[in-house]
Amino acid sequence: AQSVTQLGSHVSVSEGALVLLRCNYSSSVPPYLFWYVQYPNQGLQLLLKYTSAATLVKGINGFEAEFKKSETSFHLTKPSAHMSDAAEYFCAVIQNNAGNMLTFGGGTRLMVKP
């Protein structure tokens, strides 16, 4: 079985501050990991993905995430928050096995203060 936990349903940062959104997964085999972003009244769109290549993954809009097997984590970071980053962010995991389903975390709403 696999699952993904996002710590903190709401995160608030000031514009220009570091963004850190936490994601931990449980998986019995090496997983594929994803971060999706959902802007208000829109569907989800892929931010970045880890598929067993480099452990540090760069995505769109200056975001990146690091896969740490020892910590079973895939935290999302951005050095400097912009107002336009305000959105809900979802971590998702799938085992590299076609029989398994893509599983989403509960989501973290990022608020950016001016």
Next chain:
Amino acid sequence: NAGVTQTPKFQVLKTGQSMTLQCAQDMNHNSMYWYRQDPGMGLRLIYYSASEGTTDKGEVPNGYNVSRLNKREFSLRLESAAPSQTSVYFCASSEARWNLAGELFFGEGSRLTVL
């Protein structure tokens, strides 16, 4: 290029009524999915269709039925709506099943309220 299109965007039903959510994609993708989104619970898979002609249950299929009408279209039907089905529903598609090396493309969602 429209991507994934869902209709309707908003719907209010009374308990016991039925309705169908429509989804169409124009990316020639093989796989399509229906998710529901509830606060604090992320997205949960209702049903999916790995390829035209096949459908499979996801995590929360009870109370729903689906039809993969053709390669482009995948509909979700609520036969007898219940207040617990109040949610935002998302249709998604991918080139291949789960598209492990790629991504899911999502529609803009359908907000359903059951009174």
